[in-house]
Amino acid sequence: MALDDKKTRFKYVGTTPNRPDGVDKVTGKAQYGADITAPGMLTAAILRSPHAHAKIVSIDASAALAMPGVRAVVTGADFLDHEDAFFADVSETCMAKGKALYDGHPVAAVAATTPAIAKAAVRAIKVEYAPLPHVTDVDEAMKPSAPIVLEGRALEHVPAGMSQNVTNTCEFGHGDVEAGFAKADLVLERSFKVSATHQGYIEPQACLASFAADGRADLWCCTQGQFFVRALCSQIVGMEASQLRVTPSEIGGGFGGKTTVFIEPVALMLSKKSGRPVKVVMTRDEVFKATGPTVHASVDCKIGMTKDGRITAGDMTLRYSGGAWPSGTIEMGAQAGFAAYDMPAVRTVGWTALTNRPKEISYRAPGAPQAVYAVEALIDEMCQKLNLDPVETRLKNAARAGTLSSYGVTFQEIGMVATLEAAKAHPHWSAPLGPNQGRGVAAGFWFNFGGNTCVSLNISTDGTVSVTEGNPDIGGSRAAISLMAAEELGVPYESVRTIVADTASLGYNDNTDGSRVTFAVGLATIKAAREAIKVMCQRAAAFWGIDAEAVEWIDGAAHPAGPNAGKFPPMSLAEIAAMSFQTGGPIAGHHEVNVDGAGVSFGVHICDVEVDPETGFTKVLRYTVAQDAGKAVHPQYVEGQMQGGAVQGIGWALNEEYIYGADGRLQNAGFLDYRIPVASDLPKIDTVILEIPNPGHPYGVRGVGETPIVPPLAAVTNAVSRAIGKRMYQVPMSPPRILTTIKG
């Protein structure tokens, strides 16, 4: 099979074998970040700013350093100054330099022989602060009179005269928007608010750093990308990348939140200073206060529609804040907002402003849920006003092949219509509703991408196969990759073991993000397998004394191809592997690539809720997800991604939010006050997987992990709004907000 050949009939892909990491996880043997230990290890504690915004006048660590058991203290003064703004920003999120920019910003850290000593030593550090005025709301931050978080960070295209907190702006669209509105029978404009939410992974960040006397270092950590951790840490700490080996642990969730560093450079610095291995484990309070939540957003959305439901124009202004440092997420949201629709005229303008909050980090489809929420909620309100069916109206306006998208690209074959048709045909859509109940529907879109990927595939002499890849397995990727290797080689799934390598064992791999791993690592695995097959065909040909071109690979064995190749019995992978030492040496395949062609993805969600009119409490009664997933390699994992994204979106819609007090401090840094939905809060999430092949992948695979968090904010909003008979314009729709709306 040639390297670029497509495959449409499958033996192993599409089955649902047990996950290879399952036994270790259910028996407690799996090693997460906090499980890693080393002889002589110290424990670190971090001192954090109690102020939302303050100048750090002085730090006196002498009392801490004098305490028995304390081995090292680091502050911002120990970290390099970086000319590159990107590395400087990441470094300052790990340790403040000169100013504390949010409640919880690290200002010093201690390594000591016990956790108790480290905590006591942190309390002994004297920091003199000069508090500064703060701002935590994006709309307030954009006002000219707002306290300035950082000076001089606006990009060149930001208009002069705005608050220095405004760092970025963008505009997308096409057509004459005003002419479009003039053609509409109904034009509605509404403003929406979306709170910041945390990724809410179960495992807090944890790492162990060990610096050797000769300048080499090892780092074990829970991360979505060991190679990116190496790139960041080597720059921040000031060492050559090859001298730092980063090994990823098992990971207890990430959702985008573990695509950067917070504690790793601190642990490395403390290890360098103390000469001992240093372990850092964040508390849940620290995770909430000082690791990235999403942006929070303020959105104005205007849509024109004819009586029969045709959208004539859309115009949206998005204001996002990614905390105290510049953020590019606005561009993703501004492109995604109207992307599901065929818009004759559309304009999306985005702004980003600095606030005294922790630095935003990616969260599943970063930027898209906030923008799509406004569009989908407004479309639903217009359908109500015009007495239109919300699915039929979306079908009438759905983007399809040949549609000029709102971000400027003409779509190829896409699945928006198919997902809407699947939702329409689902029994959920026509099921009856009871009193105080409402049904909402919403669509969503995400880009997906590929990225840098290396895979090494080795054939063992006993006929089994090992695949070495470089992306931490969050959603079952080891099983999916093993399935694709088994499919290509024609050997049982159980004969393949896939492992995640450290940074010294494989070339660079991008983070596990962007819904990229099953798509991109799978593609590289397939091509690595095809290289190994080529070698095995050559070995068989040499054994038979025929040309390699006269051998083909069928169902796990080399076969003579055609009548002139001679009559030889097929030679299996195991037989070829067994004689590999005698026929030229070990057999392996490799593939290294920066993958493109991921293929965009669409989803449509249906949500039923019942709202208690006395308390404002919302119960989700039924929820269905239809998504264009491409070829589902391991359908249970695809289903899991669709369900997980929906659940996180339901949490965002109903309860989850960062709440700041007037003092600029976070009020709810714990799972007691930051309420994520648990299994007992939810019905079973029903799924419809639509396997519309991605032409950019040999098996038609496309990313599935991010799209499902995009529709729920609006799907739940539309359900709640229909249940209470009044529209909601802010998420989360906590009971007090719903009650306020009900009471008018």
Added chain:
Amino acid sequence: MVKVRLWGTLRQWTDGQAEVDVEGRTFKEVLDALAAAYPGLGPQIKRGVSLAVDGVIYRDAWFQPVDPGAEVVLMPFMKGG
């Protein structure tokens, strides 16, 4: 000659033009030509952009061929979570 569609923010650097014509046979040649013809685009291109060619979005693909008749759209650099 390749016709490149720009997102709205960038039109301030191209005298208001939503589409510009540049010489280029590959991803990198197109970006280099854009930065040379419209220096105001330089900082954005240096920070990172994607290029969609006939509907497929490419990131950092310097040698990706770009045919004269292709639909070419400059986009922000894609990221995910």
